[in-house]
Amino acid sequence: NAGVMQNPRHLVRRRGQEARLRCSPMKGHSHVYWYRQLPEEGLKFMVYLQKENIIDESGMPKERFSAEFPKEGPSILRIQQVVRGDSAAYFCASSPPRSYEQYFGPGTRLTVT
Amino acid sequence: QKEVEQDPGPLSVPEGAIVSLNCTYSNSAFQYFMWYRQYSRKGPELLMYTYSSGNKEDGRFTAQVDKSSKYISLFIRDSQPSDSATYLCAMNGANFGNEKLTFGTGTRLTIIP
Numbered sequence: 001n002a003g004v005m006q007n008p009r010h011l012v013r014r015r016g017q018e019a020r021l022r023c024s025p026m027k028g029h030s031h032v033y034w035y036r037q038l039p040e041e042g043l044k045f046m047v048y049l050q051k052e053n054i055i056d057e058s059g060m061p062k063e064r065f066s067a068e069f070p071k072e073g074p075s076i077l078r079i080q081q082v083v084r085g086d087s088a089a090y091f092c093a094s095s096p097p098r099s100y101e102q103y104f105g106p107g108t109r110l111t112v113t
Numbered sequence: 114q115k116e117v118e119q120d121p122g123p124l125s126v127p128e129g130a131i132v133s134l135n136c137t138y139s140n141s142a143f144q145y146f147m148w149y150r151q152y153s154r155k156g157p158e159l160l161m162y163t164y165s166s167g168n169k170e171d172g173r174f175t176a177q178v179d180k181s182s183k184y185i186s187l188f189i190r191d192s193q194p195s196d197s198a199t200y201l202c203a204m205n206g207a208n209f210g211n212e213k214l215t216f217g218t219g220t221r222l223t224i225i226p
Contacts, residue, residue, distance in 0.1 A: 004156075031211050042119070042201060042216040043157070056213055091156055093214075100145040100207055102214060104156040 002027065004094050004105035005074075012111045019079040019086070021108045025094030031055075032075045033102060034067060037089040049075060082112045116140050119202055119217030127225050132189040136202035136217045139183065143204040143215070146178050148187045151199045151219065160200075161187065192224045 005024040013019050025032050031050055035043040045059040049069035060067070064082075069075040079086055089109050093102040119136045126132055134148075145164055149157035161176040163169045163185075169176045175188040185204075189196055199221045203214040 033213060035214075035216075040121075040218075042117075042218040043203075043214075045213040045215070048211075048213055055211075059213070095211060098211065100147075100205060100212070101159060101162060103159060104149075106156045109154075 004029075004092055004103055006090075006092050006105035006108050008108060009106060010109050010111070012113060013082045014113055015083060016081050019082050019110055021077040021079075021090050021092075021110070023075040023077070023092030023094075023105060025075070025092075026103055029094035029096050029103075031095045031097065032069050033093045033095075034075075034077050035091045035093065035104075037091060037107075039088075043091060046077070079110075082110075084112050086110060087112045114139060116215050117202065117204065117217045120220055121218050123221040123223060125223045125225055126192060128192060128194060130192050130224075132192050132196070132222060132224075134187040134189075134200050134202075134220050134222070136185050137183055138185075138204060138215075140204075140206070140215070141180075141183070142206035144206050145204060146176070146185050147203045147214070148174075148176055149201040149203060149216075151201060153198075157201055194224045194226050197223045 034046040047067045048056040064080045066078045089107045091107045093104045117138045147162040148160045151157045166180040173190045177186040199219040201219045202217040205212045
């Protein structure tokens with residue numbers, strides 16, 4: 001059973017460009033979470049999604065950030081007009097229904113130049 | 114005040130020693146407590162999880178929760194060089210699972226051969 005998959009693993013963007021990060025949950029998992037890890041900081045929750053629904057986006061910056069988990073295909077975290085402060089590791093986790101266990105992917109390391 | 118406090122270390126111990134890692138928290142709604150291990154530039158790996166107060170043992174690892182003191186611990190017995198990693202505590206208050214995790218900042222552990 002393949003684990004949580006994220007791509008790309010590394011992404012370099014210039015200031016003002018858009019970044020798209022993809023996450024495919026583990027088979028049988030219908031719940032997806034996105035977290036951000038800044039250098040020397042712990043993981044910070046961003047958004048929690050189920051298929052076609054955003055359940056909790058309390059950790060998402062109000063502007064430039066959006067997330068979706070369509071009926072078909074991976075979950076996508078989109079950052080518009082990136083700034084240097086967006087440079088971080090972005091992790092996706094998935095879980096099956098009614099479970100508190102979250103399994104993490106390898107992360108996407110975003111560098112904004 | 115952060116919801117979850119964790120000593121960032123770094124912590125260095127000789128091989129074979131018992132390691133104690135700890136977190137304190139302020140939100141009394143937290144009920145599920147997890148420990149993740151994260152190797153450098155990798156995704157967090159779920160090690161242990163416990164519900165409410167008590168102990169749980171899995172091989173060389175023991176997780177302990179004291180809700181009255183809002184204090185959780187992870188003990189590693191017979192530590193090995195392969196245990197060298199950053200250890201993250203995480204918790205949530207979900208009644209039925211599927212809720213965002215709140216993380217500590219992580220403790221960087223090095224086991225010296």
